[in-house]
Amino acid sequence: MTNRPDVHIEIDGRPATGLDPAVVPLLQGAYGHFTAMQVRDGRTRGLALHLERLDRATRELFGTGLDGDRVRTLVRHALDRGGRSDAGVRVYVYGAAAEGGAPTVVVTVREARTMPPRPRSMMPVPFLRPVPHVKHAGGVGQPYYGRAAALAGFDDALLTGPGGEIAEGHVANVALWNGTSLVWPEAPALRGVTMALLERLLPSVHREVLLADLGSYPAAVLMNSQGIAPVHRIGTTELAVDEELIRRLTEAYAAVPWDGI
Template sequence: MTIPPGTHVEIDGRPADAENLLVPALLGTYAHFTALQVRDGRTRGLDLHLDRLDAATRELSGAELDGERVRTLLRGALDRAGRRDSAARVYVYFGADLKPTLMVTVRPPVDMPAEPQSLMSVPYQRPFPHIKHLGSFAQTHYGRLAAQAGFSDALLTGPGGVISEGAVANIAFYEGTSVVWPDAPALTGITMALLEPRLGDHGLPSAQRPVTLADLGAYRAAFVCNSQGIAPVRLIDEVEFAVDERLMKTVAEAYAAVPWDVI
């Protein structure tokens, strides 16, 4: 994995240097994070990002994480990076004493690729999937294998071909009248959390229920979503999906209705 050019890194509000970078280097993967797209100093679902960080910190260390501290560190990093538009991440690392260390990264903004996605199913489900943690070796490796096979990314599945999530995105399926989100161990992404309750307001009911690889033929279309945006799915393994322009327009309108929060 390469660090994108122009990436600005701060640890507990201080520019990264050889000394404080030892913290994430030595603490390894006992950490969690959230990823957000920032436009003009704003992001969607800021309260959900802060709640995610606090909930995971409480679960992993027993201590709360002050949301205002997170906002202050994030604002400071954005200002010092000189980026009103960016892709930002907030990482929370824990040492042996479980005291949290916060790292903020700021890099150029990223949008979901415009072209329809293709996914290769792989037999893997993330451990502790409700936490956006750094134990991502398997999903990263499966993503690389999928790319080598000519796919956009991997699709994580469990026993019996139960579909959980994409390697870096949630996935939803379209029956023709409603959207189905797989009911399986997975991370509830911020974009999914913002989008799901709003679809009904745009005439598109949604529900969660189990979806397996054997069920794919029953669905007319599919799409993926994460902090970078939303994209249609054209292929899962050998199963082809039509790109339903009406569906994607409705989903895009529902997401566009989400307000932007000042950081």
């Protein structure tokens, strides 16, 4: 794969040259897992959480750990060779290339991104991610429902269970606001790094949240590594955009230290 102008890819520290770019989505869809981070000046928020996520999932999927120092070295190398100190970085982990070897680590480096702060609309869809605690690379459900939401005129899909239990966005965590605390849905979902950072900084509770209960919540937000945005509509339910809540979340997130990779 010859690296496209907008993305630099390395496999175990070696540039992925000589392959067609069409291989990228196939590689990203294989049996494996990943973490996504935004890097600024060679630093990222919640680095320890990213490394812990990678190690834990590697042990679960492949029966071996993943050394954090190895990951940091590979990311630094890819940032340097990719010519970016500000970037969107993904670290993918797959099985060992040879019997008894270390897991294969793929690092992609592309343009840095920030979530637009505009209010979002979300379309509830009847889907929960399999093995939801792992940020896995495969599966058609998330992109399928994300596309379906876009075609229906929504910004994002909201994944829900068979009883209308709210779980997460198709590429982000969702939290409701009850006026005093962030309410994190208890349905099976990925515990995102941005979520993990914010729930330490603002009053938070975890409980079941049903689509039928949305009218009792004055506001909602979604978040991922790119940032935070208000949610103004879920299905046909309109939600207020709480500017004070967004200010508090934004200030709290901005105060999170950036860790050197």
